[in-house]
Amino acid sequence: MDIFSWIAEEFMPEIRPTTALIYDAMASQSGEALPIIYRPFDAGHPGHWQDRGSALDFALSTRCEGQRVLDFGPGDGWPSLIIAPYAGEVVGVDGSARRVSVCAANAARLGITNATFHHVAPGSRLPFDDNSFGAVVAASSVEQTPDPRATLTELCRVLRPGGKLRLSYESLKRYSGGEEREAWLWALDDGSTRLMLYDRATEEEIALQVALTFGLPRDEVGRVLGASGDAVAFSDVTQEALSRLLPAVVDAGACTTRHPSCGTWMRWLSEVGFGLVVPTHSGAEIAGRVFGTLSEDERPDTLERIDAYLRPIVAIAIELPAPVELDPMITAVK
Numbered sequence: 001m002d003i004f005s006w007i008a009e010e011f012m013p014e015i016r017p018t019t020a021l022i023y024d025a026m027a028s029q030s031g032e033a034l035p036i037i038y039r040p041f042d043a044g045h046p047g048h049w050q051d052r053g054s055a056l057d058f059a060l061s062t063r064c065e066g067q068r069v070l071d072f073g074p075g076d077g078w079p080s081l082i083i084a085p086y087a088g089e090v091v092g093v094d095g096s097a098r099r100v101s102v103c104a105a106n107a108a109r110l111g112i113t114n115a116t117f118h119h120v121a122p123g124s125r126l127p128f129d130d131n132s133f134g135a136v137v138a139a140s141s142v143e144q145t146p147d148p149r150a151t152l153t154e155l156c157r158v159l160r161p162g163g164k165l166r167l168s169y170e171s172l173k174r175y176s177g178g179e180e181r182e183a184w185l186w187a188l189d190d191g192s193t194r195l196m197l198y199d200r201a202t203e204e205e206i207a208l209q210v211a212l213t214f215g216l217p218r219d220e221v222g223r224v225l226g227a228s229g230d231a232v233a234f235s236d237v238t239q240e241a242l243s244r245l246l247p248a249v250v251d252a253g254a255c256t257t258r259h260p261s262c263g264t265w266m267r268w269l270s271e272v273g274f275g276l277v278v279p280t281h282s283g284a285e286i287a288g289r290v291f292g293t294l295s296e297d298e299r300p301d302t303l304e305r306i307d308a309y310l311r312p313i314v315a316i317a318i319e320l321p322a323p324v325e326l327d328p329m330i331t332a333v334k
């Protein structure tokens with residue numbers, strides 16, 4: 001029997017939103033890796049350049065300067081806390097109460113006073129008036145909601161006419177060719193261990209996520225599954241191994257998420273009321289390339305100089321249409 005069918009029969013996982021399966025259980029959604037929010041900006045680090053390019057992307061593509069900006073699903077406060085200096089005001093809404101308190105704590109620690117964060121139960125209407133935001137950003141979050149198309153409807157409703165939504169997302173194409181099924185282990189705060197299992201149907205653009213929690217430390221669960229650290233070979237997640245862990249199971253949950261490709265997002269965005277919908281190149285991508293073309297001596301070496309250097313380049317990149325097949329970021333104008 002297929003392992004997912006066996007788990008369904010044996011553990012009867014409760015259907016829950018991703019916030020309950022994943023985001024409520026994380027002290028930091030980014031593993032405290034975000035530049036500026038958690039780590040000093042490092043001008044010699046290509047990832048930090050990409051992050052900067054991405055921040056400029058969200059700020060410039062939405063023309064957020066001086067505006068009231070909605071960040072849907074900010075996680076640890078990204079990009080809200082990074083674009084707050086450009087915006088008039090940033091409002092973050094997250095379906096995970098824990099993420100909201102982490103965002104608020106990060107804002108306070110960074111001395112950011114024009115960003116507020118609010119919890120909105122997954123699947124519910126946003127607690128904002130129609131046309132009440134000048135811009136909306138959503139970074140890898142809409143596909144985590146129970147009904148991404150309905151979420152887009154809400155984002156369109158609260159955006160003022162002429163305002164822009166900038167959307168990044170995880171499409172499943174990157175997993176096709178052997179990584180559709182994946183497993184990883186995760187040590188939870190209370191000493192228990194969660195095994196996350198993914199079964200991605202890349203053509204159908206859906207992913208089944210199953211979370212089994214064991215009342216055992218990660219090393220013990222890992223030993224049974226032959227894991228090294230967080231990585232578990234999916235092929236080692238067998239009925240036999242899970243049967244040995246069965247007495248230690250304290251919780252079982254699952255959810256199915258939709259992961260649209262660019263074409264699907266574009267169709268939905270048009271259907272829910274956006275006028276112009278354009279897939280474009282991204283600031284992160286171009287900033288990474290710029291970093292790679294400059295020698296160490298040529299590279300600007302402070303955050304301010306990097307911003308000044310990247311700003312016009314990112315401004316051009318985000319206006320350039322990108323091929324739909326690459327699943328690029330999307331700008332949608334209401």
Ligand SMILES: C[S@@+](CC[C@H](N)C(=O)[O-])C[C@H]1O[C@@H](n2cnc3c(N)ncnc32)[C@H](O)[C@@H]1O
Nearest residue numbers: 023073074075078094095096122139141144145
């Ligand atoms: C992959 S994380 C992205 C976080 C952040 N935007 C970033 O790029 O680092 C997805 C975020 O969406 C949030 N989320 C999931 N379902 C949601 C929902 N129904 N409503 C609002 N936020 C949701 C999660 O709690 C999480 O913060």
